[in-house]
Amino acid sequence: MRIARIAHPEGVAFVAVEGDGDDLVAVEIAEHPFGTPTFTGRRFPLTDTRLLAPILPSKLIGVGKNYADHAREMGGEAPADPVIFLKPSTAVVGPGAAIKLPPESSRVDYEGELAVVIGTPCRDVPAGRAAEVVLGYTIGNDVTARDQQQSDGQWARAKGHDTFCPLGPWIETAVAPGDLALRTEVDGEVKQDARTSLLLHDVPKLIEWITGVMTLLPGDVILTGTPAGVGPLSAGQTVSVTIEGIGTLTNPVTPR
Numbered sequence: 651m652r653i654a655r656i657a658h659p660e661g662v663a664f665v666a667v668e669g670d671g672d673d674l675v676a677v678e679i680a681e682h683p684f685g686t687p688t689f690t691g692r693r694f695p696l697t698d699t700r701l702l703a704p705i706l707p708s709k710l711i712g713v714g715k716n717y718a719d720h721a722r723e724m725g726g727e728a729p730a731d732p733v734i735f736l737k738p739s740t741a742v743v744g745p746g747a748a749i750k751l752p753p754e755s756s757r758v759d760y761e762g763e764l765a766v767v768i769g770t771p772c773r774d775v776p777a778g779r780a781a782e783v784v785l786g787y788t789i790g791n792d793v794t795a796r797d798q799q800q801s802d803g804q805w806a807r808a809k810g811h812d813t814f815c816p817l818g819p820w821i822e823t824a825v826a827p828g829d830l831a832l833r834t835e836v837d838g839e840v841k842q843d844a845r846t847s848l849l850l851h852d853v854p855k856l857i858e859w860i861t862g863v864m865t866l867l868p869g870d871v872i873l874t875g876t877p878a879g880v881g882p883l884s885a886g887q888t889v890s891v892t893i894e895g896i897g898t899l900t901n902p903v904t905p906r
Contacts, residue, residue: 652823653679653821654696655744676693704788704818705871709867710738711735711866714875717850720878737873743815748902749901750905752811754798758882759796766874771865777858785869788896789897790815793815794814827846835890836889836890844878857872885904
């Protein structure tokens, strides 16, 4: 199932997206998408709605240097254990929403990533049972003010600006995360091209590690890390992240 969140003439709703190509239909979910969702019976052509971020998490947990080639391009070795950080929920925007460049930063980078959406409250989840707590997978762009990351010595400001976490276009519940193609393009030029099989710490390991630290709630998002090829964005550009089996997340870039 593809679960999206849309704005339509009567408000905002979770929906299941059905169909293929240009004939997509949004089928309204009655309350929320967790557990076994129920439906209202209302249907909208997806083209008559606006896609929003598919989820508004209580927290976003990022994973640093989780591809060996990205760790090398950042000037270091891959860590033996996952390195995690938090992004604020206020950084989230949806497909088509602008990434807004803060005037106090001279370099803002894209980071295309597979994102895991949690489906149930969980703590101390063993890797072998990780799939039981996952609602599905979406696409994230862990936008980062690289100069602030380097100058601050920690990552909260650099990764926490408003609009610095596009998510979308929807949550895919049926995809397996182990070996998916990931590609990031800026103005149509390929910048990142990798597969999730190259993750140093895979999704089950990340869920085990993170839930050993903190309780995850329904809708929380884990950003699994970005491959090599990160680079700067400029106002007027458009960045797209495509993940096999999920779709494409596209955002324009503007000044704040």
